[in-house]
Amino acid sequence: MHSGTRPKTGNLRRRSLLKNLLAIPAALALAHAPSTLADAANTTGLAVTADTVKVGILHSVTGTMAISETGSVQAEKLAIEQINAMGGVLGRKIEFIQEDGASDWPTFAEKSKKLLVNDKVAAVFGCWTSASRKAALPVFEQYNGMLYYPTFYEGLEQSPNVIYTGQEATQQILEGLDWADKTKGAKKYFLLGSDYIWPRTSNKIARKHIENVLGDKVVGEEYYPLGHTQFNSVINKIKLKKPDVVFISVVGGSNVAFYKQLKAAGIDMSKEKPLFLTISVTEDEILGIGGENIEGIYASMKYFQSLPNDNNKAFVEAFKKKWGKDIVIGDVTQAAYLGPWLWKAAVEKAGSFDIDKVREASPGIELTTAPEGYVKVHPNHHLWSKTRIGQAQKDGQYKVVYESKELIEPNPFPEGYQ
């Protein structure tokens, strides 16, 4: 339709001189409209001009999830700003359109549609909870958009329209359990989580691994409703069952209640009796919990703000410079920061903004400048990444005590774990 070819000269000849004169500025104006600039880099009518490209940022900045998603928004904006400072993508400056998912899953779907259909963005960086991703996914598949999703999640998904920049469950969990078994000699495990898909799937994987691979025992598995604030009963249960490891995937405000009550119940978490291993508490959450209430627990993730490599030091410095010196950076924030960079690399490899070409170019993309060190996109759209174990310190930071030797292959559909 919008092929952008010039009007045929035959038509022109029939027009009056005046009309011709009027047509010149009009034609000039048209040349700057996105639809007419159909060069090789954009054959599908995305919002790409000669010097700009539009992308979308779609997170909750209001509602319950704003607590968690704020960091992702900040990271994505920082990445975009840095990319622009380096000259943009294929010579175009990135302009972002930010939409608010408002912690409401249907809103995520609606706003995705708006970004893809009305704004014709070349990529969307967004979603946080699995529920919001599942709501937006059909829209991305129908209108062929590209979503960069930052959160560690339960796996069991692989969409051609999503790049998952966080870890899927096996990457995060198995290494942590192996570490607890080998380094700490753990034999008895207690699984505790909030009651929704991510903790339940994670614990399913954890249980299979503990029982079938490690040959250890699960002595309890408990779920509490989201937002639960009274954990005295489960703390008593933990005291009675005397597990070696409590494996925790409690999320949101419940975290604050759980760790404060643990401490109040006289459990010194740094004594490691039992050892507390979480997959859900990043530096962001510790801010609300308070370092003194969680000191001594371990977390299994791919990124901690305290990682000593040079990429990370530069990233932390830039992040603090832009968003304030007291800010903390958690695992998901770093994963969100990777999104725009991975997209840039894919676009440049493809030489085009076209979604299909970007998708084709994505597998094999490497990022040597990632704050977590080095990542690579797997053909299944997840990232190869290392897993680290950190121990929470009083100042709210994690001290890295272990790091997997190799990059861990993402395996969203783990056999024998379902």
Next chain:
Amino acid sequence: MFADYSMAELTSIFAMQGFAGLILFSVFVLMALGLAIIFGQMGVINMAHGEFMILGAYVTYLTSNVFSAYLPESIYGSYFFIAMILAFFITGALGALVEWSIIRHLYKRPLDTLLATWGLSLIMQQIYRSVFGAREVGVTLPDWLMGSYAITDMIEVPINGIFVMVLTIVITIAVALMMQRSRLGKQTRAVVQNRPMAAAVGINTEKVDRLTFALGCGIAGIAGSAFTMIGSTGPTAGQLYIVDTFLVVVFGGASSLIGTVASAFTISQAQSTMEFFLSGSMAKVLTLLTVVIILMLRPEGLFSLKMRR
């Protein structure tokens, strides 16, 4: 379900669970008291109750920051009491303002108070988000509030649990005395029972309404302040409490303080016992189911005011 445990363990289970239940009971009473006054006495469905609580929590957070920044370390331990008093007056003042600006226009349309206060709760959440940021804030507690008191090897009692319990008892007695004995309490009850007659004998009903609403909000503020010890402080944290709060008040019979206490006791003990032997989610389901059934049989709640209609 008892087979996994030895006799000695069972004894301590029941002791510890009983105590966990008592703490939960205190928490329920504390969060429901303010609402029992506002909903029970005035008939206002205050959906913003949770947000008033969180205002108390934020006041505590600010007080703690001021103490650690400007005042000597030796008196830091006592900031919590100052914070609670401040929380009471600040949330109370806001309550009076809300009553004057919104609620008093809606006394004849009680269901509309639901919508108005729900809107108010959204506004308050967004204000917290704009002022304090979307992230949760960490409230540093004085050292003496942390830790636990070990009775035996198995039985340990958290100190902040005891603190909440004592606080609840003190406030409940104060409220009960106030409602029964004080001039304001008597006037409140008179206004509740018969507004035109109360006005006719010279009670300034508008003033009574305002004070009652402010008192309810103020108690919510104290509750929020106390809950910084056990829960999170964030813009939407108030939402975590609102359902349980209404549950306790409605189940107890809206207009009776004793009912509120009795219902908090029943729900908390049932829930904490079931939580131990079943999973957390299942316990919640069963609790809610029981409450629904009892309310079907006794729509007016456990205790109700007997009066001629």
